[in-house]
Amino acid sequence: MTAALQVQNLKKSFPGFTLGPLSLELPAGYIMGCIGPNGAGKSTTIKCLLNLFHLDDGEIRVYGLDSRRDELEIRQVVGYVAETHPYYQDMTVAWTAGFYARLYRRWDDGLCRRLLEKFNVPRDRKIKELSKGTRAKLSLALALAHRPRLLILDEPMAGLDPVARHDVLQEMLAFIQDEERAIFFSTHLMEDVEKVADYVVVLNEGRLLLCQEKDDLLADWKRLAFPASRLEEVKPWLKTWQQEGGRCLGVTGSYRHLLQQRPEAARYLEASPLKLEDLLLAAVRQEKTGRN
Numbered sequence: 434m435t436a437a438l439q440v441q442n443l444k445k446s447f448p449g450f451t452l453g454p455l456s457l458e459l460p461a462g463y464i465m466g467c468i469g470p471n472g473a474g475k476s477t478t479i480k481c482l483l484n485l486f487h488l489d490d491g492e493i494r495v496y497g498l499d500s501r502r503d504e505l506e507i508r509q510v511v512g513y514v515a516e517t518h519p520y521y522q523d524m525t526v527a528w529t530a531g532f533y534a535r536l537y538r539r540w541d542d543g544l545c546r547r548l549l550e551k552f553n554v555p556r557d558r559k560i561k562e563l564s565k566g567t568r569a570k571l572s573l574a575l576a577l578a579h580r581p582r583l584l585i586l587d588e589p590m591a592g593l594d595p596v597a598r599h600d601v602l603q604e605m606l607a608f609i610q611d612e613e614r615a616i617f618f619s620t621h622l623m624e625d626v627e628k629v630a631d632y633v634v635v636l637n638e639g640r641l642l643l644c645q646e647k648d649d650l651l652a653d654w655k656r657l658a659f660p661a662s663r664l665e666e667v668k669p670w671l672k673t674w675q676q677e678g679g680r681c682l683g684v685t686g687s688y689r690h691l692l693q694q695r696p697e698a699a700r701y702l703e704a705s706p707l708k709l710e711d712l713l714l715a716a717v718r719q720e721k722t723g724r725n
């Protein structure tokens with residue numbers, strides 16, 4: 434089956450910043466969450482996916498369509514929610530929806546109305562009168578109402594209260610129930626990635642640190658505690674570690690490999706799950722020390 438999104442050797446540079454080379458693949462039916470510190474290149478990646486930035490190198494395909502050659506067709510297939518919500522400020526929600534309806538072949542007005550109602554976005558209010566969170570919900574409703582196959586969301590939860598966040602996450606899960614569709618989203622909210630993502634991409638300073646199925650990532654990344662006397666044996670599998678008296682505390686990114694290679698270590702290792710936030714911190718820290 435054709436992948437929803439295929440990125441090969443993507444490169445994009447600005448003065449003082451280079452994204453890539455970046456390669457990833459998102460199969461249809463799945464959600465990919467993109468995380469990384471400020472300035473890691475998440476929005477730049479998204480803008481490259483949408484051909485809003487000219488690529489320096491590489492290739493991007495959306496359901497087999499080429500991001501440059503088939504840009505107009507891709508716009509019909511992709512629902513995009515940008516970081517900011519650039520609408521005509523003096524126009525109402527209803528007018529804005531009507532404006533978007535004319536841009537898309539598969540626009541579904543009934544769906545748009547239902548989503549606006551569900552997200553409590555008042556149709557008669559002017560854009561400038563909407564709160565930040567309501568504007569974000571309007572963007573998501575407009576992105577969904579043209580029945581895209583791929584949703585690309587740049588920090589969709591920014592500014593949303595917990596109730597709205599819950600609704601948006603539910604909407605994302607409902608969207609991919611049809612196994613033809615897929616979602617790529619960026620966020621700083623690790624809990625949201627933990628809840629809905631099937632794949633996780635970690636970027637740091639433009640470099641791809643990790644791109645894996647979330648379950649594999651969480652099976653490989655563990656917090657470890659073990660006797661300090663075992664440090665030399667375990668060290669090759671550690672990303673970070675510190676010694677406290679006779680004990681060592683560390684983080685590994687290859688727990689399953691460690692147990693394969695050193696089955697006897699299971700006797701003295703105490704492994705506990707790592708939250709995605711701690712995984713991100715350890716991966717970024719290790720990359721920094723690796724480069725120094």
Ligand SMILES: Nc1ncnc2c1ncn2[C@@H]1O[C@H](COP(=O)(O)OP(=O)(O)OP(=O)(O)O)[C@@H](O)[C@H]1O
Binds near residue numbers: 448471476
């Ligand atoms: N149009 C542009 N011109 C020049 N530099 C840019 C442009 N857009 C982004 N950059 C630079 O690219 C780098 C990555 O920015 P980007 O917005 O992609 O990061 P991000 O991971 O989305 O960050 P954040 O989490 O803060 O939103 C930054 O150093 C930024 O200054």
